[in-house]
Amino acid sequence: MPPRPASRGGATGVGLAKVIPLPSPADEDLEPYRRIAADLRGAIVSGFVAPVVPLPTMKELAERYGVALSPAHRAVSVLVEAGLVNASRGVRATVAYKPTTPVRSTPRAGELGLSSASRDDG
Structure with missing residues (x-):
């Protein structure tokens, strides 16, 4: 019997390795931990990985990315x-x-250097 998909379109713990993309050659200039974190973050934030789903073990991540623990x-x-x-x-x-x-995709006005007065003029 095939495994049942997790709710919210997420992955089960067993299939999580299939959701996390293989390391991209374009990301080779990033430090290894940043590549791993970016891939995991993308899978989590995009909703492909449902809450409470276990991540791959440290050994599995290290093997997948060809790095040390x-x-x-x-x-x-x-x-x-x-x-x-x-x-x-x-x-x-x-x-x-x-x-x-909270994970925000757009910066707040203060982060752009805009004052509240300049926001009201628009």
């Missing part, structure tokens, strides 16, 4: 700090149920 650990740490992943020692990291830090 350290960059895999660092990539997951970056995602934990961003609130996208929950991780505890000895327990496999999982996608956070709800991101603790």
